[in-house]
Structures are given as structure tokens and as C-alpha cells.
Amino acid sequence: MxxxxxxxxxxxxxxxxxxxxxxxxxxxxxxxxxxxxxxxxxxxxxxxxxxxxxxxxxxxxxxxxxxxxxxxxxxxxxxxxxxxxxxxxxxxxxxxxxxxxxxxxxxxxxxxxPVMIGFNRRFDPNFAALKTASLAGEIGKAELLSLTSFDPAPPPVSYIKVSGGLFRDMMIHDFDMANFLMDDRPVSLRAVGSSLVDPEIGAAGDVDTAVVTLTYADGRIAVIKNSRRAVYGYDQRIELLGAEGLLQANNMLENTVVKSTTAGVVSAKPTYFFLERYMPAYAAEWEAFVAAMLDGQAMPVTLEDGIAALALAEAATRSARSGESVAL
Structure with a gap:
């Protein structure tokens, strides 16, 4: 115990x-x-x-x-x-x-x-299944990754001021997922950010809308899209294109009911925020930590992994401010 x-x-x-x-x-x-x-x-x-x-x-x-x-x-x-x-x-x-x-x-x-860093999205059942399928070679070599992470609404500006900025606070999850899914580290990065959602976020020196492109030594590409506002709910999607096919992990919806009429086809919205979306992932994350401690399994997310994601966040912050690519 x-x-x-x-x-x-x-x-x-x-x-x-x-x-x-x-x-x-x-x-x-x-x-x-x-x-x-x-x-x-x-x-x-x-x-x-x-x-x-x-x-x-x-x-x-x-x-x-x-x-x-x-x-x-x-x-x-x-x-x-x-x-x-x-x-x-x-x-x-x-x-x-x-x-x-x-x-x-x-x-x-x-x-x-031992130290484990809490990147819970690695343990989301759908994202984990996508990773397993990629490792099994089901789509051949992964070539183009697209990560979408949109929050339903921005946090208070008081939080923004101490958060370290969107790239360190929010997109850091996506940087870790890119490292996890591509099973490699990029060699260069280019970031573009704007304050479109709340002018007070821009006044605080941060952005609320951003796109980052990661380039790998062999030419592969990953694209990350973040926004602090998606009025329809918590938008969390992955697309991984490989030489032999495509893997997708789509949003978790509030329910699975779909209404189809002559007016169109309508389904439920995505779950509202991370507490609803990622509760199974948090439980699986803790189980993995317990297994590492009691069963001698490898620590699944290391302190080095945390630093690698933070390095990308810092590089993205520099790139967004300078408008230039950053070599890693």
C-alpha cells in the first residue's frame, strides 16, 4: 500500500x-x-x-x-x-x-x-489508443500531426498574470503530446499569437489565440492550435497522418444522441471543460504512478519529459514575440 x-x-x-x-x-x-x-x-x-x-x-x-x-x-x-x-x-x-x-x-x-510530471492527456483512453495504433504501425510512418486544444472560455486576467503565459500554461500539454505521439523532439519551432478573445489578456502581455508549427529533423511536421474561447465547449482533437492512413481522436460529447431530420443532423456539444473531459485520464495517470512505485514499472512521464515540454514553451514564447523561427 x-x-x-x-x-x-x-x-x-x-x-x-x-x-x-x-x-x-x-x-x-x-x-x-x-x-x-x-x-x-x-x-x-x-x-x-x-x-x-x-x-x-x-x-x-x-x-x-x-x-x-x-x-x-x-x-x-x-x-x-x-x-x-x-x-x-x-x-x-x-x-x-x-x-x-x-x-x-x-x-x-x-x-x-523517482519523479513523475502530471501530463494527464497521455493517459486519456482515446489518445492512448491512438498512440498504441501508431506504435503498431497501423498507418505507417507518422508524417503530419495536428493537435487542437480550445478552452470554452478564458480564465480571469488575475490568473493570466501569474500563469507564465499561454505557451507555458496551456499549450505545454500539447507540446508534451507532440513529443509523445511523434516519439521525437523537433529541431525548430515557429509560433504566432494574438489577443482576440479578451483585450485585457493582451494588456497583461499574453496571447489567447496561437498556432505553433514544429519541424523535425526528417522533415515531419506538427501543428498545434490553441484558443482560450470555443463557445461550443472544450475542443480536444488529434489527427495523425501517416504514410498508410490517418488516425483521429475526436471530442468527447455530452451524450451520444444524434437527431437526424429533414432540417439536418444534430449531435450534442463537447463536454464543457477539463474536469468533465479528463477525469478517466487523471485516474489512469495515478494508477500508472502507483504501478511504477509498487511493481517496478518504468515511470511513464519523467522530469526530463517535463523539461522538454517547458523548453518548447519557452521557445514558442520567444518566437511569438520576435516573429522568427527558433532553432531547438
Missing amino acids: LKVGLLGAGRIGQVHAVNIAGNRRSTLVAVSDVQAEAAAELAARHGAQARTSDEILADPAIDAVLVATSTDTHSDLIEAATAAGKAVLCEKPVDLSLDRAQACLDRVSATGR
Whole structure:
């Protein structure tokens, strides 16, 4: 049984608490949060204790911690947890600074403790099936990847100001998926971004609409499209074109009812946001972490993977500002 401490009792921390407590091979021992009341409420809901982060890290009975705190604390907590002998699953990104993330990798490597980064989309059942089919050679060599990620509505500008920007906060998921699905790292990148959804986002120095093109050493291409506004719901799609065919993973809909009349054919909208869309992925992600810890399986998403995605996010930020391609 894996004994776990949860750092962070916010929205994503609550998702993880359900999966930790609901997994037959893990138990939620303690919860911490800067808001003590939030930690106490979440802990009570799952039969755990509310403690400080320092107390959780100092407890030798706790095997692993899940870091679901604000991004600016991730590197520090990863380092502190691994130095204390804990295994770690940390929400993305590793840090807002690539240099700081690389320093974190150096320090963690010295401890020998395992770290997994929470890129949950790898564990979505449909996306995972697409990856499996590609690996099996069902469409030949993958040549052109298209990733679409549109949010239903933008977050508050107060969040935008501390998020690190669209490329680090939102598109970083797609950068990781591109690395995952193409099974390679690109050699150059070009990004274009605009503020079309909310002028306050532009005033805060960020973009809300962006396209990035990744080019690989053998000429293959990946295209990523992001928007902070899709009024019809949470749009998450993948197309992977290969030499012998096409693989697609389409949206999850609110229901499967389709109405066909003389007026046309109508189906339900996509699910509204990530909590509805990716709950099975979060559960599968946690199961993979538990399996790595208890069964000796390989850690499926490493700290190095997190840094690789962050490097693409930083390059995209530079490219969007300069209007030029960035060599990687």
C-alpha cells in the first residue's frame, strides 16, 4: 500500500484526492494547503489528516507526495520531497523558468528518487489508443500531426498574470503530446499569437489565440492550435497522418444522441471543460504512478519529459514575440 501526502487542496488537488483515496493500492494519509481550512475540509472528506507541507515531508511513514500547489512552488517542493526520500508526482509545469527546472533536475538526480510530471492527456483512453495504433504501425510512418486544444472560455486576467503565459500554461500539454505521439523532439519551432478573445489578456502581455508549427529533423511536421474561447465547449482533437492512413481522436460529447431530420443532423456539444473531459485520464495517470512505485514499472512521464515540454514553451514564447523561427 502506497502511503501518500497531498500538497494542495485546490480544484486539481481535489481531483487527485479522489483518485488517491479511491485506488485500492494507495491511501491518502495527509493533506496540506496554504488555506488551512481547505486542507482540513478535503482531508476530512477522505479520512486523512490536515498537516503542513513540512510535516508531511518529515513523516517517514509517507512514501510519496503529490504536488498540486501553485506553479511557482513546484521546483522547490520537488527538491524538498526527493531530499526527504519521497517519490513525487507533480502537476505540470515543472517551473515557469527553464533554467530553474534544469537546476531542479540536477538536484533531484543526486537523490535517486523517482519523479513523475502530471501530463494527464497521455493517459486519456482515446489518445492512448491512438498512440498504441501508431506504435503498431497501423498507418505507417507518422508524417503530419495536428493537435487542437480550445478552452470554452478564458480564465480571469488575475490568473493570466501569474500563469507564465499561454505557451507555458496551456499549450505545454500539447507540446508534451507532440513529443509523445511523434516519439521525437523537433529541431525548430515557429509560433504566432494574438489577443482576440479578451483585450485585457493582451494588456497583461499574453496571447489567447496561437498556432505553433514544429519541424523535425526528417522533415515531419506538427501543428498545434490553441484558443482560450470555443463557445461550443472544450475542443480536444488529434489527427495523425501517416504514410498508410490517418488516425483521429475526436471530442468527447455530452451524450451520444444524434437527431437526424429533414432540417439536418444534430449531435450534442463537447463536454464543457477539463474536469468533465479528463477525469478517466487523471485516474489512469495515478494508477500508472502507483504501478511504477509498487511493481517496478518504468515511470511513464519523467522530469526530463517535463523539461522538454517547458523548453518548447519557452521557445514558442520567444518566437511569438520576435516573429522568427527558433532553432531547438
